[in-house]
Amino acid sequence: MPFRYEELVTPRGRPYVRVHVSGDIDIRDAEEYVAKFLGPYLRRHVLSVVASGTEYTARARKHLLAMNDAGPHATVTNSALVRTAINLMTRSQDNPNYRVFADELAALAWLDEQEA
């Protein structure tokens, strides 16, 4: 499974969903991911930690754009390739609810500042 979900609380006490992402993401994975955040985790704050080497198929990339309607979403990655891939995917979106970070603490601090 390329996704591992945890329900946690930020340092300031805000509940959020932490998702560890790794491996190859295909359309089925993307559908599952979007369904979670437009379903049971709707409007929840999300912190996705994307491992180096994670790759997205073309169809998965397109489907993940549907996440635009979800709650505040911070992505943490140390991989230049993953960050570049995400930049390309989100370039046309200009979504103020989404940001990419290199540091998880900075990401959590940003999430804490976001309104639900």
Added chain:
Amino acid sequence: MSVTIEGERIDQLLRIIVAAATGDYELRVPLVEEDDDEFLEVELGVNYLLEELTLGKARSDGQRQQLEARAEELAHQQSELVQALSTPVIAVWPGVLALPLVGRVDDERAATITAVLLERVTAERATHVILDLTGVGTIAGNTMPALLRMVRAIGLLGASCLLTGISPPVAQQIVALGATAGGASVRALAQLSDALAFVLAQKGALQR
């Protein structure tokens, strides 16, 4: 924004773009984590574009194959339909078959007609075959001998063949070949109904 890029990366990218421009979408720009600059986004963007082109080509190929299969199926159905319509053998009376021919008769059609008709003569133990040429405008040059061979073949199966509805040009063709060309005795009547009356009279089925 100013970025310094190694010439090798630009060369690689250009090679792949040129290959894509000639229809080869299989190559990808090699990416390395260490190239953490704005050009990496261009390289990855080109790879994404190539993936889209590959997917589009696969979709297009799939649709073309489906269309080709459908066209082949339709051509086959059309061929079957044309064959069925071009040889409408009708049993007008027990042991009496009629074949009204319409349109142009060429060698291929004459061969099909012969095959179908001989099969029906055998299957139905026909004693008479009425070949109605009312709807035949022209018969291709070499085809009349083929039709006369068919008349002979019908005779060999023990049935008599009658020709009706012969147009003046077709009559001239038959005369040119000799009415009994190759031993085929051709009995001609004006209309299909005349031939049917003649046959039924022979069979003693008509009360006068």
